Amino acid sequence: MSENYRNNFLKEVEERVEEGHWVKMCMQCGVCAGSCPLGAHWAHPPQELFMMIRAGKREEVLTSDSMWMCTSCYNCVVRCPRKLPITHIMHGLANLAYRLGLSPKNQTTQKFASMFWNNLAQTGRVNELKLSLGMYFKDGFGQGIKNAMAMQSVGLGMVKAKRLNPMELFGGHGIKDKSGFHAMLKKAREIEDRRKNFA
Amino acid sequence: MTDVIATNQTILVVGGGISGMTAALEAAECGKNVVLVEKNAALGGRVSQLYRYFPKLCHPVCGLEINQRRLKQNPRIRVLTMAEVTEITGGEGDYTATVKLAPRYVNENCTACGECGKAVDAEVPDAFNYNLSKVKAAYLPHKMAYPQRYVIDPSIIGTADADKAKAACKYGAVDLDMKEESVQFKAGAVIWATGWKPYDAAKIQPYGYDRFSNVITSVEFERLADIHGPTKGKILRPSDGKEARNIAFIQCAGSRDENHLRHCSRICCMASLKQTNYVREAYGDEGKSTIYYIDIRAIDRFEDFYQKVQKDKTVTFIKSKVAKAVQDEKTGDVVLHGVNTEGYHRYATPHDLVVLAVGMEPSVMAANLPAEIVSDSSGFIEADPSNHAFFGAGCASNPLDVNRAVQSATASALRAIQVVNRVARVEG
Numbered sequence A: 001m002s003e004n005y006r007n008n009f010l011k012e013v014e015e016r017v018e019e020g021h022w023v024k025m026c027m028q029c030g031v032c033a034g035s036c037p038l039g040a041h042w043a044h045p046p047q048e049l050f051m052m053i054r055a056g057k058r059e060e061v062l063t064s065d066s067m068w069m070c071t072s073c074y075n076c077v078v079r080c081p082r083k084l085p086i087t088h089i090m091h092g093l094a095n096l097a098y099r100l101g102l103s104p105k106n107q108t109t110q111k112f113a114s115m116f117w118n119n120l121a122q123t124g125r126v127n128e129l130k131l132s133l134g135m136y137f138k139d140g141f142g143q144g145i146k147n148a149m150a151m152q153s154v155g156l157g158m159v160k161a162k163r164l165n166p167m168e169l170f171g172g173h174g175i176k177d178k179s180g181f182h183a184m185l186k187k188a189r190e191i192e193d194r195r196k197n198f199a
Numbered sequence B: 001m002t003d004v005i006a007t008n009q010t011i012l013v014v015g016g017g018i019s020g021m022t023a024a025l026e027a028a029e030c031g032k033n034v035v036l037v038e039k040n041a042a043l044g045g046r047v048s049q050l051y052r053y054f055p056k057l058c059h060p061v062c063g064l065e066i067n068q069r070r071l072k073q074n075p076r077i078r079v080l081t082m083a084e085v086t087e088i089t090g091g092e093g094d095y096t097a098t099v100k101l102a103p104r105y106v107n108e109n110c111t112a113c114g115e116c117g118k119a120v121d122a123e124v125p126d127a128f129n130y131n132l133s134k135v136k137a138a139y140l141p142h143k144m145a146y147p148q149r150y151v152i153d154p155s156i157i158g159t160a161d162a163d164k165a166k167a168a169c170k171y172g173a174v175d176l177d178m179k180e181e182s183v184q185f186k187a188g189a190v191i192w193a194t195g196w197k198p199y200d201a202a203k204i205q206p207y208g209y210d211r212f213s214n215v216i217t218s219v220e221f222e223r224l225a226d227i228h229g230p231t232k233g234k235i236l237r238p239s240d241g242k243e244a245r246n247i248a249f250i251q252c253a254g255s256r257d258e259n260h261l262r263h264c265s266r267i268c269c270m271a272s273l274k275q276t277n278y279v280r281e282a283y284g285d286e287g288k289s290t291i292y293y294i295d296i297r298a299i300d301r302f303e304d305f306y307q308k309v310q311k312d313k314t315v316t317f318i319k320s321k322v323a324k325a326v327q328d329e330k331t332g333d334v335v336l337h338g339v340n341t342e343g344y345h346r347y348a349t350p351h352d353l354v355v356l357a358v359g360m361e362p363s364v365m366a367a368n369l370p371a372e373i374v375s376d377s378s379g380f381i382e383a384d385p386s387n388h389a390f391f392g393a394g395c396a397s398n399p400l401d402v403n404r405a406v407q408s409a410t411a412s413a414l415r416a417i418q419v420v421n422r423v424a425r426v427e428g
């Protein structure tokens, strides 16, 4: 389907990325890049990504880890003189890259996002214990034990405050109508695929 | 009591800046009767507060002087100062204006000898210098003031200072019993030329105008450079009076921004380019100007001016909307943070002084006009048929430089003349 967008990455972004139609409104003032608390740590701040989109640098944008670094602090959104919903565009771009299989492998926030989703989609409820353990052990068993030890006091505190239930390890709780929930997710996916040209 | 003789063939001009003066003069020199209403104690508006004006970099004195001479010679213009229009009723060819006159406490006998100013002790903030300095409570609004007549500040009325002023005056010009008055008169057409005001820089939170003493506005910088200004023309920074040699100009401070003013204020790029000349004039090769900009908008023939400044080695251009300013407590320097979009380089650059090229907004928002008037989304008066014989002129209609403001004023004078000509034909 990416044939539809040959040589027109901006058009692709407008159609397939959440709030992507805003990208063309960017006037390259640089204030988002300068205001982003994490900007110094990424390859491309938002403003540069928007310029790269307009320049048709599809591969470079979609394989970049920049949009995965966004913490949704909304600093850029409140400062942007053109009121671009920058945070949403960043997440939209990350989503597109993921769906196309272009996102960088082993990128931490991406790993977390997919773990979170898979965890939630199973039972309709997030199993926090499994989710945190999954995160600890994502880089192998040895590292997992180290991570778990380091976080021990936080975990115990959460158990004491009844924010974490150790019994969740065995199945855990879910919603009532699981098959209805799965059917709903499937339908939503179909609609999204049609709308964003992934069919 | 103030008497104003006016008919439906009179043109009312509101605002006595360069635009209002021009409109009034053009109409009067075509034989029309004009009442010119100015809120301040003197005519001249914002132009009189500039040090020099682009593109020729002459002092505003020249332009104003010519207009003042034309005014003095023309008996058809009635000037009311310290006057504000509070209501306009009626319609094309038949308006009634109500004008409130504030007491000046000084009458026509004043020769501007200055004795009253010497006699009083109290001082008040000097609005002409954007309150950066003080002035005696009996004062001449500024050197070029028209009319050349002193004002006694209402804050000293009823105090011993007021009596001292009265005793000092040899010409019987001080009249402490003056009261606020309201006058009503007719007019066939209205030219609204109330001009602009600088956008409130304190609202641009990341630049810290309200927190950092060494962050000032472009209008204040004009006063710093002027010999009649608070620093007698020396470019010194507010925190410690140190010579400010390394100066940053931040463009679009409040303009082109959905969070502030939507429009491009059109003159601020040229104003900053001009102000780099002030730095050069003061410090020669030792001075350093850095302009942080989104785009430089030096429209049409001003391009030459831009190119000349580009050749100046003391001026650097950085394509970036500054993200934030922080004043260093110890050194007083202001560090600017952002990303240079030519190459996406992050910077944190210290400057002695930061000048915000603030945007222009209408001094009277159309919503607050004493009549129902169509304006654009920024509040500038539109040339709209439903405004009938109420015409915007100069910066009340658009952010304009002096040259374009004067063109717009002449156009509005022509429109107003046509209206009163029609009235004249009907009335015979």
Ligand SMILES: Cc1cc2nc3c(=O)[nH]c(=O)nc-3n(C[C@H](O)[C@H](O)[C@H](O)COP(=O)(O)OP(=O)(O)OC[C@H]3O[C@@H](n4cnc5c(N)ncnc54)[C@H](O)[C@@H]3O)c2cc1C
Pocket: B014, B015, B016, B017, B018, B019, B020, B037, B038, B039, B040, B043, B044, B045, B046, B047, B050, B052, B053, B054, B055, B083, B084, B085, B193, B194, B195, B196, B197, B218, B219, B222, B267, B271, B274, B358, B360, B363, B364, B393, B394, B395, B396, B400, B401, B402, B403, B405
């Ligand atoms: C920093 C800076 C530098 C500039 N430098 C230059 C330059 O170098 N060259 C150039 O060409 N232009 C320059 N400009 C633009 C210039 O200032 C304007 O073009 C000019 O002031 C427009 O004149 P005006 O008469 O329309 O408005 P104003 O000068 O604002 O005059 C309006 C008048 O109306 C009066 N008024 C306001 N409200 C009322 C009311 N309710 N009732 C009665 N009277 C009222 C005011 O007191 C004032 O006297 C500069 C602007 C800025 C911000």
Ligand code: SF4
Pocket: A025, A026, A027, A028, A029, A030, A031, A032, A033, A046, A047, A050, A079, A080, A081, A082, A083, A084, A086
């Ligand atoms: S702040 Fe807005 S207009 Fe400026 S570069 Fe970022 S997205 Fe573009």
Ligand code: SF4
Pocket: A032, A035, A036, A037, A038, A039, A046, A069, A070, A071, A072, A073, A074, A075, A076, A077, A086, A087, A090
């Ligand atoms: S919302 Fe994301 S992109 Fe925007 S400033 Fe925060 S971290 Fe940076």
Ligand code: SF4
Pocket: B106, B109, B110, B111, B112, B113, B114, B115, B116, B117, B150, B168, B169, B170, B171, B172, B173, B174
């Ligand atoms: S009011 Fe009197 S004392 Fe004051 S300047 Fe005028 S003439 Fe001189």
Ligand code: SF4
Pocket: B251, B252, B253, B255, B256, B263, B264, B265, B266, B267, B268, B269, B270, B295, B296, B297, B357, B359
């Ligand atoms: S004239 Fe220049 S500084 Fe002023 S708003 Fe327009 S682009 Fe910005």
